[in-house]
Amino acid sequence: MFRRMQYLLSWGTLLGISAWLLLAGCSPRTTDSTADGHSITNYQVKGVVKSLQPEEKEIVIKHEEIPGYMMAMTMPFSVRDTNELRGVKPGDSVEFRMRVTETDGWIDQLKVTAAAAPTNSAPPQNSETNSPKGFRVLPNVPELQVGELVPDYSFTNQFGVPIKLSQFRGQALAVTFIFTRCPFPLFCPRMSDAFSTAQKELLKRTSGPTNWQLLSISFDPEFDTPGIMKSYGQRWGADPKHWTLATGSFDQIEPFAVSVGLYFGRGVSIADQNHNLRTLIIGPTGRLVKLFPGNEWTGADLAEALLEAAQTK
């Protein structure tokens, strides 16, 4: 219960963040303005390095609580300058500045405060290295290739009604994976924001195909009940005629997620949750048309890809 209170607190804080920050004056939080008038909020954060992906400008850190913003959790952070990662290794205790805008987040000023003990300094060479806690490899799930028929997975929608992928036949369907408690702007909120933008753009059109649908699937189904998915959808302006928010059992969700390269901690606490992002487009005949990894695409890109897919036979 206590944890749940904290999650709600995080969400509430996140939603009200801009207004709220103007009033806050007594914490390690500071605010800067960008040239185009947006504000950047800075937090001083401590944590322990879990892994580094310099080629992706990313570092995974198990960080301490960020008072008033986020509870302790393990998550990937972006760096803009990979020099920040030089000499840093898994196990190091670090301190850094987290910078957050309404739609973006990254870290800088990364300092090692205590190096990992020498015995721990070599990253483990087993398959766990890149598998965050709770992630299971499903050996029987082959990687889905573009052009292949997507198996007919089933879920439960935000109204508690069972649904199947096959009922979207004849439509171009964009699918992404999220969890509603995800607090970091670059991750699940970025996906939902892109879906929301795509929905707006597509609804605005007075000509062209109308056979498009959006589907957000939770990978935190124990928390994300249909009711929670419904209110999450409302928060993002989901039009139920075009945007379905689904949940289900892990056994329903995991094979689909794994087949497109998504990893996430199954049933782990938010503190240990560490996930990547996958968004895909399924064409009207039920085949995989396109896969968007990560978050380097926009709602407009998605809308365009959906329109294109909607016109394929």
Ligand SMILES: [Cu+2]
């Ligand atoms: Cu997330």
